[in-house]
Amino acid sequence: MNVGVIVFPGSNCDRDMFHVLSDVFHMTPQYCWHDKPLPENLDAVVLPGGFSYGDRLRAGVIAAHSPIIQDVKKIAEKGIPILGVCNGFQILVESGLLPGVLLKNDSLNFMCEWTNLTVENNKTPFTNKFELNEKIPIPIANGDGRYFVDDETLKQLERKNQIVFKYDQVVNGSSNQIAGVCNEDGNVVGMMPHPERAAEPEINPHDNKPSSLIFESLLKKIGANN
């Protein structure tokens, strides 16, 4: 399975993501530099975390104008699974592929801690191996993680089942404790927490299995397509 890991100036979770995709889940990842075209043979794309362009202007907004994002939009329309983690989520939101915006955490602090998610939508390519409401112990590491949508958009997200993950308690002031959402078709998913930092027992003191299911869901989805 060919997975593109998009690298922007300031990405810093790209190698962790590459390692987990290749060494843990035996996929075939490749780095894709932001100003080059996206390779054509990809089964999935991941936008990893980091601080693209130093979060200047607003987290993710400058990277959202990168040439490669035009290609990401094209393959998103084709239904190819796309996952944005942390800064990758911010970039997907700022590029218009996902609704909403990520604001500074209510505390104004950079938050680096373990959270618990609940799975709200188990139909996406990254959650199809979960039970609904299943818990995921997973770390966050961000300064701008407060997901915000206006009331009207929030109702739409609920109606169209676009809320994928919620925190099980108030973490950073996100609308309805939302930690991850998807597009209407469900193939583009963005989440603030870091599954690549939680999918191995060596680095997860709680339980690495739930985070592993995010990657195993992708394997199941692509396997089903092939």
Place this chain on the structure above:
Amino acid sequence: MGDYRVHVTIENKPGISDPEGKTILNDLVLKGTHQSVSKINTAKMLKFTITENSKESAKSKVKEICDELRIYNSMVSVVTIDAFDA
């Protein structure tokens, strides 16, 4: 053609929480002797210098740039644009 300075102020829409503004108000200003202050909103300002035919066209060009490049996110922010002679 002339040079104009155009100031773009980006701030949260009313009703969207501004924890930094609240902290400045509650933990700095109101802890001092300035009890007449009731609200502080933080904002980001970008100062453009642009060559255009008039102050008005300078202003509208900058607004166009802001909208095209998502300089502000219209879901959460509003912009105020002011133009001045350079």
